[in-house]
Structure formats: structure tokens, C-alpha cells
Amino acid sequence: MLNKQKLQLLCASIAFSIFLGLALGVFLQSEWIDTVNHFGQQLIQKRSPIADTFFTNITQLGSVTFTSFVTLLLSAFLISQRQYRLFLFLIVNIAISAGLMTQLVKYTIKNPRPSAQLIPEYGYSFPSGHTMVSILLYGTIIIFVRLYITNTWLKNSMQFLFLSLIVIIPVSRIYINVHYPSDILAGLALGYSLLMLSHYIFNIGEQT
Template identity: 55%
Template sequence: MIIKQKTQIILALITFSIFLCLTIGLVSQALWFEQLNSIGQHLIQQRSPLADMILINITQLGSVTFIGLSTLILIIFLSYKKAYPALQFLLVNIFLYAGLTTQITKRIIRNPRPMPQLLPEHGFSFPSGHTMVAILFYGTLIVLTKRYVSKSWLQLTAITIFTLLLFVIPISRIYVNVHYPTDIIAALSLGYSLLTLSKYLFLTGDSYDTIN
């Protein structure tokens, strides 16, 4: 367990370093930064009517409305179960990290979005808000599922679905051209490091009672 915890901490430090490197690359207008965006967009933006339909719908699974309603349901459920450490974990990840931290970072860096967009979006680009929500919301669900769901088949099914969404939603943001690939990588990196931080703040030492 100690080795696993150290590995997670090291990985969180690495991902935060990646976020810092990308931020420096953006601010300094580094050539490698522009090339990374160009390559990523070329790989992902292979448009077709079927892909348009699928990815436009998938991107809504990271929207404020969907995540807001889902978070409200989880708040009620965790409060009813008196799973207060898990509730604190959820609230900090969604409202402080995915919400406030993302918006502050966007307004400090003030990077414009790419054009033209397949879906209309406003505001600044770096880091991706949908991606921060995806890794912090679905990442929270993965952590809570591992800790509190006892049935192995249910745990495996839930974690598989959440993991797929965690990666497909960010890809959809590049596809509809509302974010650059570097926005996505930065958000995944920052989101993971914050998720790891809140996990150790609120769930270390918490009992592994199951929620059925």
C-alpha cells in the first residue's frame, strides 16, 4: 500500500509538471507547443456525419447541466448514506477544482479558442473546462467505486464506463474544435494532480465501508 501511495504521489507530481511545462509553452509561444496542437488536431479532426453525431452528443456528458444534475444526485445519495469523507471529496473536486480553479486559471492565461467551431463555445481555452470536469467528476466516481462498491462485476462495469468517458469527452472537445490538444493535456494533467491531492486530504484513513 505504501509503494502504491508513493507511486501515485510521484505520478501526480509528474502530471503537475506537465501542466506547468504546457503553460510555459503557451505563454512563450514555443514552436513545439504549436506543433503539438497541429499534430493533435490533424489526428482527431477526421470528420464524418456519424462521428459528428456521436461526438457532439458525447461532449454533452461533460456539460455544466449534466454534471450539475449528476453531482446533486450524488450529494443527496452520499448525505443519505452518511459517507461524509466521500461527500467532501466530491464537493472539493467539483466546485473548488473543476469550477473555481479552472475559471481562475483560464482568466489568468486568457488563451482564445480555436476557430471555426463545430459547436459554439465562448470564454477562454486553456485549460479545457470540460476535461477538468471529466477527470475530476468521473475520476471521483472511479475512486469512490473502488472504495465503496463491493460487488466485483458492478465495480468493473462502472469503472470501465467512467474511464471511457474520462478520455472520450476530452477527445470530443478537440473534434468539435472548441479546444486545442494542449488544452486537453493540460487539463488532464492538472486535474489528475488535484484529484490525487484531494484523495489524500479526505479519504486517507477513511474506512472502506461498502455502499450497496
């Protein structure tokens, strides 16, 4: 267990270092950030009517409205099961890490969003709030699945589903052009580091 906790902290440290590098690059308007953004946009923004429909719908699974609804359902379940430590783990991840921390960084960096958006979005761009919410909410759910689901097939299927959302929702933000790839990478790195940190602090065990 001790080695696993050390690995979690190491992974969190590496992810946070990646976030800091991206934040510094964006803040200083470095050329390598422009290169990363251009490459990512060229790779993902292959427009078609089917892709437009898919990504404009899938991006809603990371919206404040939908994720708040999911968080309320999970909170009610955890409280009904008297799992107060897991409830606090969820709230810290969503309210503090995905909510407060995201806004703090956004208003520190103050990076504008890209233009010509498929869905109008406002506010600052870095890091992606949808990406932060995705990895922190659906990552938390994956941890809960490992705790509560004993059927191997169901457990693996649910983990694959939520891991897919952690990937597809951030990609959708680039596709609909409301975020730069650097915003997404930063959201993934910061979100992952905060998830691993809270996992360590709350000492959430996992069934194997």
C-alpha cells in the same frame, strides 16, 4: 498504505509538472505547442456525419448542466449515507478543483479558442473545463465504485465505462474544435494531479 500514498503524491507531482510545462509553452506561444496542436487536430478531426453526431452529443456529458446534476445526485446519496468526508471530497473536486481552479488558470493564461467550431463556445481555451470536470467527476466516481461495489464484474464494468468517458469527452472537445490538444493535455494533467492530491488529503481508502 504509506507506499501507496507516496505513489499518489509522486504521480500528482509528475502530472502537475506536465501541466506547468504546457502552461508555460502556451503562455510563451512556443513552436512546440503549435506542433502538438497541429498533430492532435490532424489525428482527431476526421469529419463525418456519424462522428459529428456522436461527438456533439458525447461532449454534453462534460457540460456544466449535466455534471451539476450528477454531482447533486451523488451529494444527496452521500449525505443520506452519512458519508460526510466523501461528500466533502466530491465538493472539493468539483467546486474548487474543476470550478475555481479552471477559471483561475483560464484568466491567467487567456488563450483564445480555435475558430470554425461545430458547437459555439465562448471564453478562454486553456485548460479545457470539460476535461477538468470529466477527470475530476468521473475519476471521483471511479473511486466511489471501488469503495461501494463488491461484485467484481460490475465494478470492472463501471470503472471501464467512466474511464472511457474521461478519454472520449476530452477527445470530443478537439473534434468539435472548441479546444486545442494542448488544452486537453493540460486539463488531464492538472485534473489528475488535483484528484490525487485530494485523494491523499482526505485519505480515501479503497477496497481491494
